[in-house]
Amino acid sequence: MKAKNWIFTVATFLVSILIVQAQSPTNGKQSTATEKEKKYQARPGKTQNFGAEAFEVSDKTTLRWLGMAGFFINSRGTILMVDPLLEGFDMPLLIDFPIAPKDVLRLDAVLVTHADNDHYSIPTNRDLLRVTKEYHSTIYVDSLMKNEGFKSFGHTIGDQFKVGHLKIKLTPADHAYQNAYPGMSKRVFKNEDACGFWIETPDGTIWAPGDSRLMKEHLEFPAPDAILFDFSDSEWHFTLEGAVKIANAYPNTPLLLNHWGSVDAPDFAPFNGDPEKLKKLVVNPERIYVLVPGETFILKEIRK
Numbered sequence: 001m002k003a004k005n006w007i008f009t010v011a012t013f014l015v016s017i018l019i020v021q022a023q024s025p026t027n028g029k030q031s032t033a034t035e036k037e038k039k040y041q042a043r044p045g046k047t048q049n050f051g052a053e054a055f056e057v058s059d060k061t062t063l064r065w066l067g068m069a070g071f072f073i074n075s076r077g078t079i080l081m082v083d084p085l086l087e088g089f090d091m092p093l094l095i096d097f098p099i100a101p102k103d104v105l106r107l108d109a110v111l112v113t114h115a116d117n118d119h120y121s122i123p124t125n126r127d128l129l130r131v132t133k134e135y136h137s138t139i140y141v142d143s144l145m146k147n148e149g150f151k152s153f154g155h156t157i158g159d160q161f162k163v164g165h166l167k168i169k170l171t172p173a174d175h176a177y178q179n180a181y182p183g184m185s186k187r188v189f190k191n192e193d194a195c196g197f198w199i200e201t202p203d204g205t206i207w208a209p210g211d212s213r214l215m216k217e218h219l220e221f222p223a224p225d226a227i228l229f230d231f232s233d234s235e236w237h238f239t240l241e242g243a244v245k246i247a248n249a250y251p252n253t254p255l256l257l258n259h260w261g262s263v264d265a266p267d268f269a270p271f272n273g274d275p276e277k278l279k280k281l282v283v284n285p286e287r288i289y290v291l292v293p294g295e296t297f298i299l300k301e302i303r304k
Contacts, residue, residue, distance in 0.1 A: 039266040042274040047096040048294035055079060055105045061203040061299040063226065065291040067095045068118050068262045071208070071228055075201040075299075078164030081128070082111045082197065082208050082228065088123030092264040098294025101127035109163040112137040113210030114175055114194035115144060118263075122148065136161065136168070140193040157192050171196035171221075173212035177236040198224070204301040211259075211270075214242035219249040225302050229255040231278050234269040240277070247282040252302045254287045262293075 057077035064072040073080040086097045110132050112120045135145050135152035142154025160169045173196055176189035196209040204225030231243035260273035279285040
């Protein structure tokens with residue numbers, strides 16, 4: 001009986017210690033679990049799903065944010081996806097994707113800015129292969145695509161090509177972050193392994209810069225009519241300060257926000273831009289479009 005009482009007393013004491021530890025502050029803060037629960041992440045509104053209607057021929061150019069860094073573009077019946085990720089990501093998500101690969105009816109081309117799996121999603125592109133006429137990217141990413149059996153074309157920075165009536169040019173990027181972390185990759189990466197895309201449509205010009213640190217070239221283009229805008233405060237992206245410089249270099253260009261509000265990773269800067277912070281920093285903040293996944297934006301030429 002005494003032994004049983006002793007065991008009960010020890011067990012009660014240990015449970016008490018665990019409860020106190022769970023509730024005690026650490027370095028003046030609450031526990032890590034509580035901190036993560038309360039950490040704020042900006043996120044978009046409810047996804048607007050789309051289907052066959054988005055693939056119809058029209059007399060305009062319509063863009064839809066796919067979530068993550070992806071966009072769907074229907075320019076008078078010529079249809080592109082830029083950096084589509086619609087399934088198979090390896091981190092928890094905050095959003096629902098607006099269309100499943102099986103529901104994509106046709107694509108004239110898929111454009112991929114670089115090889116990171118939030119831009120070049122192999123599961124997504126495998127499932128889009130049946131409806132995609134061609135894939136375009138850098139020389140390096142093209143080599144990866146050819147390994148998958150995709151009908152792909154590799155380009156150098158500054159190269160131009162056409163998809164239907166669209167004229168597309170590769171713009172420069174600085175995103176060879178792998179070299180900064182020894183052991184991350186056996187390959188030495190080059191800046192030209194990543195790119196942006198300058199897309200000329202009958203209704204205006206779209207610039208998809210991709211992931212990049214700020215380069216002087218990014219501030220010297222003719223004013224586009226829309227920028228697929230990454231404003232995450234990450235050292236291997238524009239940073240928030242750099243994104244503001246780009247926004248203010250093109251003060252009338254609509255900014256279609258991406259690379260935010262999609263991934264449940266509150267401590268990972270590349271996925272955690274906050275539109276409300278951005279609005280306080282840019283010239284003409286009314287041109288910021290905080291789309292929900294699947295929401296439409298109609299491209300129009302701005303006054304230069």
